Amino acid sequence: MIKVGILGTGGMGKTHARQYAKIPEVSLIFYDRDPQRAAEFQQLTGGESAPDADRVIRECDVLDVCLPTHLHLEYASLGLRAGKPVFCEKPMCRTTAECAELVELSEKTGTPLMPAQVVRYFPEFRTAHRLVQDGKVGLPAAIRTRRGGRFPKGSADWFSDFALSGGVILDLMIHDLDWIRWTFGQVERVFCQSLTFTGIKEKDYALATLTLASGALAHVEATWADPGGFRVTFEVCGSDGMIEFDSRLYPTLRTTTEAGSVSESPLAPTDDPYYREIREFLDAVASGSPPPVSGLDGLRAVALAEAAIESARTGKAVTPGRG
Structure with a gap:
């Protein structure tokens, strides 16, 4: 099984979760700071609701960042530092400078990073x-x-x-x-x-x-x-x-x-x-191949x-x- 951690259970978090549900070998762990939204997301997905983002990052195999744009750098960085491949909703970060930080961190840690340019x-x-x-x-x-x-x-x-x-x-x-x-x-x-x-x-x-x-x-x-x-x-x-x-x-x-x-x-x-981009990302991680959309692609966008x-x-x- 592949445990996918989702941070952010808004529109894109739900969209991604519906695609993971089509992949039998995937289970979900997620976090949302709003208890009501977390409960709704758990009912929708059957995933495990974590008490905080740290636990999601600690326990997942792959991290999916679906938070508001200004939070992408912080949480994608935490995932990369923990050695967790990161699939990050677009735009990859709020600024080019933040994107450059993520790309550098991905290269330094040898951890895959893919922006969701769907x-x-x-x-x-x-x-x-x-x-x-x-x-x-x-x-x-x-x-x-x-x-x-x-x-x-x-x-x-x-x-x-x-x-x-x-x-x-x-x-x-x-x-x-x-x-x-x-x-x-x-x-x-x-x-x-x-x-x-x-x-x-x-x-x-x-x-x-x-x-x-x-x-x-x-x-x-x-x-x-x-x-x-x-x-x-x-x-x-x-x-x-x-x-x-x-x-x-x-x-x-x-x-x-x-x-x-x-x-x-x-x-x-x-x-x-949305299924195709997620499937290709997971396949790339499993095979050790570079993600089909690179962090540099996200930066240039x-x-x-x-x-x-x-x-x-x-x-x-x-x-x-x-x-």
């Missing part, structure tokens, strides 16, 4: 990544992504505090920033503007333009102010074709080349991306988000850190 596992994003890597649409020239929904009110106590969450750019836009870097390569420059539609004190809409080393341009939009509910779209325009995705359409993905247009919804609906935040603040283009 969009890499969503079938349409994974298929588009493969099509681009295989050259099916030629040389990418323009990329557009949009991700948005209503403000996550269940976490309003910390989500709406920029110092704790990093706002809509670090928490939401980071999904697409990571996917763009993974799929299209190094980003040379970031220019971003942001504004507020709703009553929260921080910006709830951002639009960034990325200049890639390849010469391609990416327009990345993120919002917590969409009254129509959650929606994700992307377009990839290449020299030989186009890939389009809209989460509200079915089939969701369309690829157009000179040969014609193909619409599809890749992979089975039951192939849950946060560096892109920080560049966008700085650009929105100053009104100037920013060169992102490389990590």
